[in-house]
Amino acid sequence: MNWKILGASALALALGAAGCATTPPASGTSGSGAAASRTPHVPLARGMDPTTTPDPFPSTYRPLPSRTTAIVGATILDGAGNQIERGTVVMVDGRVSAIGANLAPPAGAVIVDGAGRWVTPGIIDAHSHLGVYPSPSVPALSDGNELTNPNTAQVWAEHSLWPQDPGFNRAREAGVTTMLILPGSGNLIGGRSVTVRNVPSRTMQGMKFPGAPYGLKMACGENPSRVYGTRNTSPATGMGNVAGYRAAWIAAAEYARRWQIYRDRVGRNENPDAPTRNLQLDTLAGVLDGSITVQNHCYRADEMAVMIDIAREFGFRIHSFHHAVESYKLADVLARERICSAIWADWWGFKMESFDGIEENAALLHQAGACVVMHSDDANGIQRLNQASAIAMSAGERAGIPITRAQAIQWITLNPARSIGVERETGSLEVGKRADVVLWDRDPFSVYALAQQVWLDGAVVYDRSQPATRARSDFELGLPGDVRR
Amino acid sequence: MIRSTLLAAAALFAFAAPAVAQTVAITNARLMTGANAGEIANGTVIITNGRITAVGAGLPAPAGARVIDAQGRPVTPGLVSTGSDLSLNEVSAIGDAEDATANATGVTAAFDLQYGINPASTSLPVARLGGVTRAVVTPNRGGGASAHEHETQGVSGEGSSAQNNSGLFAGQAAVIHTAVADDILVRPRVAMVLDLGQAGARRVGGARGSAIVELLGILGDVRDFRQNRAAWERAERRSYGLSAADLGALIPVVEGRQPVIVRIHRASDIRQLLRIAREQNLKVILEDAEEGWMVASEIARAGVPVLVNPITDLPSSFESLGATLENAARLNAAGVTVVILGDRAGHYARQTRWFAGNAVAHGMPYAAALAAITSNPARVFGLGEQFGSLAVGREADVVVWNGDPFEPMSQPLHVFIRGVEQPLVTRQQQLRDRYRVLNRATPPGYH
Numbered sequence: 046m047n048w049k050i051l052g053a054s055a056l057a058l059a060l061g062a063a064g065c066a067t068t069p070p071a072s073g074t075s076g077s078g079a080a081a082s083r084t085p086h087v088p089l090a091r092g093m094d095p096t097t098t099p100d101p102f103p104s105t106y107r108p109l110p111s112r113t114t115a116i117v118g119a120t121i122l123d124g125a126g127n128q129i130e131r132g133t134v135v136m137v138d139g140r141v142s143a144i145g146a147n148l149a150p151p152a153g154a155v156i157v158d159g160a161g162r163w164v165t166p167g168i169i170d171a172h173s174h175l176g177v178y179p180s181p182s183v184p185a186l187s188d189g190n191e192l193t194n195p196n197t198a199q200v201w202a203e204h205s206l207w208p209q210d211p212g213f214n215r216a217r218e219a220g221v222t223t224m225l226i227l228p229g230s231g232n233l234i235g236g237r238s239v240t241v242r243n244v245p246s247r248t249m250q251g252m253k254f255p256g257a258p259y260g261l262k263m264a265c266g267e268n269p270s271r272v273y274g275t276r277n278t279s280p281a282t283g284m285g286n287v288a289g290y291r292a293a294w295i296a297a298a299e300y301a302r303r304w305q306i307y308r309d310r311v312g313r314n315e316n317p318d319a320p321t322r323n324l325q326l327d328t329l330a331g332v333l334d335g336s337i338t339v340q341n342h343c344y345r346a347d348e349m350a351v352m353i354d355i356a357r358e359f360g361f362r363i364h365s366f367h368h369a370v371e372s373y374k375l376a377d378v379l380a381r382e383r384i385c386s387a388i389w390a391d392w393w394g395f396k397m398e399s400f401d402g403i404e405e406n407a408a409l410l411h412q413a414g415a416c417v418v419m420h421s422d423d424a425n426g427i428q429r430l431n432q433a434s435a436i437a438m439s440a441g442e443r444a445g446i447p448i449t450r451a452q453a454i455q456w457i458t459l460n461p462a463r464s465i466g467v468e469r470e471t472g473s474l475e476v477g478k479r480a481d482v483v484l485w486d487r488d489p490f491s492v493y494a495l496a497q498q499v500w501l502d503g504a505v506v507y508d509r510s511q512p513a514t515r516a517r518s519d520f521e522l523g524l525p526g527d528v529r530r
Numbered sequence: 531m532i533r534s535t536l537l538a539a540a541a542l543f544a545f546a547a548p549a550v551a552q553t554v555a556i557t558n559a560r561l562m563t564g565a566n567a568g569e570i571a572n573g574t575v576i577i578t579n580g581r582i583t584a585v586g587a588g589l590p591a592p593a594g595a596r597v598i599d600a601q602g603r604p605v606t607p608g609l610v611s612t613g614s615d616l617s618l619n620e621v622s623a624i625g626d627a628e629d630a631t632a633n634a635t636g637v638t639a640a641f642d643l644q645y646g647i648n649p650a651s652t653s654l655p656v657a658r659l660g661g662v663t664r665a666v667v668t669p670n671r672g673g674g675a676s677a678h679e680h681e682t683q684g685v686s687g688e689g690s691s692a693q694n695n696s697g698l699f700a701g702q703a704a705v706i707h708t709a710v711a712d713d714i715l716v717r718p719r720v721a722m723v724l725d726l727g728q729a730g731a732r733r734v735g736g737a738r739g740s741a742i743v744e745l746l747g748i749l750g751d752v753r754d755f756r757q758n759r760a761a762w763e764r765a766e767r768r769s770y771g772l773s774a775a776d777l778g779a780l781i782p783v784v785e786g787r788q789p790v791i792v793r794i795h796r797a798s799d800i801r802q803l804l805r806i807a808r809e810q811n812l813k814v815i816l817e818d819a820e821e822g823w824m825v826a827s828e829i830a831r832a833g834v835p836v837l838v839n840p841i842t843d844l845p846s847s848f849e850s851l852g853a854t855l856e857n858a859a860r861l862n863a864a865g866v867t868v869v870i871l872g873d874r875a876g877h878y879a880r881q882t883r884w885f886a887g888n889a890v891a892h893g894m895p896y897a898a899a900l901a902a903i904t905s906n907p908a909r910v911f912g913l914g915e916q917f918g919s920l921a922v923g924r925e926a927d928v929v930v931w932n933g934d935p936f937e938p939m940s941q942p943l944h945v946f947i948r949g950v951e952q953p954l955v956t957r958q959q960q961l962r963d964r965y966r967v968l969n970r971a972t973p974p975g976y977h
Contacts, residue, residue, distance in 0.1 A: 180844040180845050180846045181845055181846060181847050181848060181851075182846050182847060183847075183848075211844060211845055212844055215843055215844060267623075373961075373962070373965050374965050374974070376965075376968060377968045377969060391878070391880070391881070393877055393958070394619075394620065394621055394622065394652075394653065394875065394877035395621070395622045395623060395875060395877070396621060396622065396623040396624075397621055397623070397624060400620075400621055401961055402958075403958040403959075403961050403962050404958065405958075405959075405962040409962065409965060409966065413968070424844055424846075425841050425842070425843075425844065428841075428843075429841070429888075432884060432888075432938055435937075435938035435939055436884075436938040438938075438939065439938050439939045439940070439941060442939075442941075443941050444959075444962060444966075490938070490939060491937060491939075492884055492887030492888060492890075492891060492936050492937050492938055493887065493890060493891045493936075494891075495891060520845070521845070524845065524851040524852070525797065525821060525824065525851050525852040526821065526823075526824055526851065526852030526854065
């Protein structure tokens with residue numbers, strides 16, 4: 046009833062606004078100030094003010110049912126930098142309620158024997174295209190790159206995400222609990238990323254990580270200049286790339302300024318004309334005001350240095366360089382600027398800008414005190430981020446750079462959580478955080494290690510010993526080998 | 531003083547050609563022979579004049595031999611990387627730097643990789659550092675494919691659907707070794723490579739029905755050409771669909787002398803192929819065969835080996851819906867000879883041992899997985915007497931590891947190829963050392 050009344054008055058306001066359209070718009074000059082003060086401020090129609098709809102596709106994620114659970118007697122890598130022997134992790138109401146050595150589990154808890162096993166936080170992949178480049182790899186579903194303009198800041202990866210991608214299930218069985226799903230790298234500015242909880246879901250919204258910030262995908266280098274250069278449009282070169290980024294930020298700064306003027310006038314009880322909402326500039330303005338992270342595909346060290354200067358020119362922050370195969374050449378600068386390097390352990394040579402990729406990249410970054418994130422960018426690789434970390438650790442050891450397991454696990458837990466802005470919620474096993482937990486049958490840096498059980502928000506989402514917990518997407522049902530696979 | 535001289539000498543040695551073969555005894559080793567002898571504790575391998583001359587428990591080192599005490603660590607045969615473009619590819623996305631893809635009409639089956647092999651490839655030292663001493667190199671599918679498709683080809687997300695109309699046959703495989711040498715070719719033309727399934731269909735009109743009919747027609751042409759070559763040369767014979775070079779290259783195939791690696795995926799396609807191979811008297815090797823486990827007993831009965839990628843578990847296309855991480859284990863359990871494939875790009879040959887480890891994690895017995903990257907590929911490609919196992923008479927490809935070779939945390943300590951210890955130095959390590967210390971007084975270009 047109340048809602049209907051409100052609706053009716055909103056309608057009246059809207060009609061009033063329509064009626065006002067014939068009068069000259071308040072220009073904000075002092076001459077019209079008196080008139081404006083007599084005209085009540087007319088709210089914008091629904092969807093026209095970006096600040097009133099900051100979350101138009103809200104998360105409907107709900108944790109699965111959980112019980113109070115204690116994993117007892119395991120070797121724990123807590124993601125916060127510690128290795129705990131004979132450790133216990135307690136999960137209550139979906140959160141970590143206690144962690145430590147030789148803790149007594151609470152009465153009534155489900156007890157999981159962790160003896161001889163290892164526990165880590167749920168694995169986080171800061172660079173995935175699951176859902177937007179799903180399996181099967183067919184053109185009808187390959188929706189990750191809106192290659193229609195070098196700046197497509199207006200597109201959101203979540204609107205391409207197919208929740209039935211079987212890759213989500215394989216990743217969960219490998220311990221991956223949170224992922225940043227990014228648009229592709231064919232554009233200078235590819236669009237918004239979305240952070241998802243790795244649960245089976247009918248909808249994208251059902252996976253969406255509540256409260257996680259959006260990220261903006263940007264790309265340096267060969268991809269955008271190849272895509273657009275071959276169409277004989279800009280950018281065709283590295284310098285065209287940079288001109289394109291700067292033009293975008295100039296437009297974004299001007300757009301943000303126009304909205305600021307509008308709000309200032311509304312605050313003075315004037316009735317100013319609002320800027321027309323622009324989805325592309327909304328996203329870029331979100332970067333400028335710090336609400337959206339910057340996830341920048343950038344291979345070469347020299348290009349990273351240019352991107353850092355552009356960020357300084359326009360006053361925003363780059364959170365991570367992705368595919369940063371040459372980060373080791375700029376490790377000191379990246380440490381100082383607090384920019385994470387999201388990298389593979391051993392990819393190289395597949396394109397010119399990856400020719401200098403080395404296995405010691407992570408170790409050299411670690412040595413310089415820079416943030417290392419081990420990412421996949423690959424539906425198979427996401428299932429082996431622990432092995433990738435082991436490869437990078439081993440290369441470090443070979444180079445005389447010792448890295449502990451407690452440190453290396455952060456490359457696939459707390460560091461990616463930080464780089465995508467969810468570190469207060471997940472990424473380490475600390476009291477109060479979401480109970481995203483993996484129980485491994487052995488040292489997770491072993492090639493033989495398998496995730497035995499995976500918890501998301503304290504709920505079992507996979508148990509290797511219980512076939513019924515092996516979720517299958519709609520696509521997988523009834524396919525050849527479905528029963529035995 | 532002497533010590534530093536030795537170190538300097540060692541540093542020079544690292545970039546020069548390795549020393550000539552000497553007598554070497556690797557003692558106190560956990561020998562993983564890769565062959566029927568299985569594992570030997572406290573074992574010794576003796577290398578003389580480039581060959582393995584003794585293998586056994588507690589054998590004494592010959593007088594004058596260089597002795598390497600393995601201190602109980604694993605010693606394996608050199609690993610074999612199968613199914614890549616190692617030594618033929620510097621940068622995958624740069625066509626001019628990649629010599630494993632041919633799209634010429636008139637040179638399909640005849641395409642012979644051996645002429646593009648580059649002993650100076652930057653990938654070879656990287657492979658050695660992964661314990662890889664031999665490789666079965668094969669032509670790329672049209673368009674040059676890699677597991678790293680997304681970043682390699684792009685951005686279109688259509689990497690695997692690149693068109694190629696150059697015919698069903700991709701060309702001929704070769705075997706190389708990875709030692710520092712002017713010539714690394716071991717044997718050319720060890721197999722013909724044929725694309726069937728979707729990729730084959732795409733090459734000849736878009737349907738399997740046209741691909742198989744085309745294949746049977748080609749085989750008929752080759753037999754006719756073989757019988758009537760002189761008449762054909764006098765233009766007294768009908769024309770053929772393929773060039774004389776391609777027809778000539780396929781003669782060893784129809785004679786059953788040269789095996790055909792068939793890239794194939796779907797269970798029903800595998801069944802069709804096994805029947806055609808029987809009828810046409812072809813010697814076939816399956817590659818990929820994601821649904822091979824579904825027809826494992828038929829493959830075993832036909833005595834057909836399978837080259838398997840053990841990390842493929844996604845229904846990435848409608849012909850690999852049954853993909854599972856247990857494919858290698860199930861095929862092996864059914865009695866099929868399994869060879870573990872690596873990534874298409876030779877840059878990743880070093881991953882061979884981790885691929886084997888992943889097969890073990892998903893049910894393959896350890897010794898079978900080791901054989902699948904050592905003696906099996908050697909045998910399948912007709913070189914089992916030459917390399918692939920720690921056995922007397924084999925060329926001495928031997929690797930001493932500091933731990934389980936399948937574990938990423940392990941590294942090789944010594945790599946011998948044909949009896950010569952190899953430098954374990956890569957361009958990547960030079961980059962590492964250049965940037966190990968930043969902000970030196972002089973720019974990295976001087977370091």
